[in-house]
Amino acid sequence: MNSIVEASNLKKYYRKTHALDGVSLRLEPGHILGLIGPNGAGKTTLLRSLTGLLRVDGELDVLGHDPWRNRVKVMRDVAFIADTATLPSWARVDQLFTYLEKLHPNFSRAQAETFLARTSVDPKRRIKTLSKGMVVQAHLAMIMAIDAKLLILDEPTLGLDLLFRKTFYTNLLNEYFDGERTIVISTHQVEEIEHILTDVIFLDRGKVVLDTNTESLGDHYASVTVKPEALERARALRPLQEQTLMGHSVFLYEDTPAEKLKQLGEVRRPGLADIFVAKMQENRS
Ligand code: ADP
Numbered sequence: 001m002n003s004i005v006e007a008s009n010l011k012k013y014y015r016k017t018h019a020l021d022g023v024s025l026r027l028e029p030g031h032i033l034g035l036i037g038p039n040g041a042g043k044t045t046l047l048r049s050l051t052g053l054l055r056v057d058g059e060l061d062v063l064g065h066d067p068w069r070n071r072v073k074v075m076r077d078v079a080f081i082a083d084t085a086t087l088p089s090w091a092r093v094d095q096l097f098t099y100l101e102k103l104h105p106n107f108s109r110a111q112a113e114t115f116l117a118r119t120s121v122d123p124k125r126r127i128k129t130l131s132k133g134m135v136v137q138a139h140l141a142m143i144m145a146i147d148a149k150l151l152i153l154d155e156p157t158l159g160l161d162l163l164f165r166k167t168f169y170t171n172l173l174n175e176y177f178d179g180e181r182t183i184v185i186s187t188h189q190v191e192e193i194e195h196i197l198t199d200v201i202f203l204d205r206g207k208v209v210l211d212t213n214t215e216s217l218g219d220h221y222a223s224v225t226v227k228p229e230a231l232e233r234a235r236a237l238r239p240l241q242e243q244t245l246m247g248h249s250v251f252l253y254e255d256t257p258a259e260k261l262k263q264l265g266e267v268r269r270p271g272l273a274d275i276f277v278a279k280m281q282e283n284r285s
Contacts, residue, residue: 021206
């Protein structure tokens with residue numbers, strides 16, 4: 001099967017910054033990729049290059065085309081949506097639907113209206129008069145109605161409370177994702193998207209510091225609550241990170257044999273957020 005995205009050694013240098021510093025990635029159909037990194041990591045630069053908005057060095061293929069040279073062709077099957085905060089506050093919801101109809105050939109107004117009808121959002125209301133939860137619903141209605149092979153969401157839940165962020169992602173997974181579509185979500189908040197991702201890339205200072213599928217994370221990473229008498233042995237195994245949490249020593253390991261770790265204390269699978277923090281620290285040390 002053809003890849004949705006194939007990128008090799010992408011570089012974008014500004015005078016003071018290496019926004020992309022040799023980024024390679026491959027994305028297959030039906031995958032949900034989380035592009036995770038702190039502010040300034042290069043996430044938006046990468047997404048803009050995928051959508052042909054920015055010219056970068058290196059090799060890049062999106063749906064069989066070079067997005068910079070063939071932006072129109074690529075964008076027929078790609079939807080690029082930024083955060084809810086970018087919805088114009090003065091616009092009515094139905095006006096935004098009209099705007100999207102013009103912008104996106106694959107936007108189905110009927111579908112957006114059907115989705116909205118299930119919510120309490122009146123399409124005649126202006127964005128600025130809606131509650132935050134309603135803005136999320138309106139935003140989702142727009143996203144759900146775009147029939148795209150590749151959906152790119154850049155920090156889609158920026159500025160939303162935890163509850164709304166969760167609603168957003170749950171709806172996206174249940175209502176939009178059909179196993180064939182491919183989704184890229186950039187965020188610096190790991191926890192609430194962890195459960196919906198099939199793949200994850202950590203980006204820091206323009207470099208990929210981790211690229212893996214989420215299923216295999218448990219094979220590579222382990223968190224151990226180390227018994228006091230095993231501390232020296234635990235350190236000798238060179239953990240990625242050592243922390244003290246409520247009086248307990250918790251070590252995070254990468255690619256360390258499970259039999260060795262079992263002897264140190266209680267082993268569990270770490271969350272993506274724990275791995276993220278440790279990999280960022282490693283990259284910056
Ligand atoms: P992120 O989306 O992860 O927050 P960005 O891709 O927006 O990161 O930015 C990556 C880095 O590139 C940042 O240090 C940013 O300041 C820099 N950058 C982005 N665009 C420009 C530009 N047009 N001119 C100069 N520097 C830029």
